[in-house]
Amino acid sequence: MTDILSPERIAGFCRPAAQQVAVKIVDETGSTNADLLAALPRLTTPTLLIARTQTAGRGRAGRSWLSEAGKSLTFSLAWKFNAPVQSLIGLPLAVGVAIAEALAMFNVSVRLKWPNDVLYQGRKLAGVLIESASAGHVPHEASWAVIGIGINMTVNEQLAAQIGRPVASIPWLAELDQDMLMATLLNALSDALVQFEHEGLGAFTQRWNALHAYTGQAVVILDRGQVLQEGVAVGVDGIGRFVLDTASGRTAIMAGDVSLRVKEN
The missing domain is CATH 2.30.30.100 (SH3 type barrels.)
Structure with a gap:
């Protein structure tokens, strides 16, 4: 993996929707989602937090997300919507589509598993955990979503044994320019979140179904x-x-x- 992971380089690769995002990188933290949730009262702009090492990553339903430094991407994106929390139902599906479309730019063909997994060759490549909170003085006027994403790149036998279920591994992803890879993901996510706010889940259902891993099974x-x-x-x-x-x-x-x-x- 390249050692760069530079906020400035990531921003330099970003399209307009992603250029509004503040990019922060830490060497180590427990959970990027937990950090951003705690920071929400102080945030004034969408914020991307990337951890080179995450020691207490969380998955859906309280499960742990295990990863190793340099062998996965672990990050969270805090995004403010001018809409109530209830309107965010279905957001994990839109995020899954965004991740799939971003990875397709690197010729990585993935499929989606409801409600929040990204599969490569039938194994879990990425997971999504979204936590939301009301924002502003009038709670129903706006809301924040903290979108946590973990993407496996290189998974050795020891880590696979710890995880205890089939996981995907694409070692060459770790050899790419990580700033370019991260910016491509951020571009796709930012565009998708803008579209989700204005058009809702309907803009993504057909795209999700086209990527569905288990149609007809x-x-x-x-x-x-x-x-x-x-x-x-x-x-x-x-x-x-x-x-x-x-x-x-x-x-x-x-x-x-x-x-x-x-x-x-």
């Missing part, structure tokens, strides 16, 4: 390890629910503490 939806639903995966609807065809008809699942798995024969 038999899947199960698990809630705390118990089967909640099973059927054939269709995709997502206009409000971000996962749609599947079951024995009793078509149904839609709203994201919560649920997991999607391919059904074993």
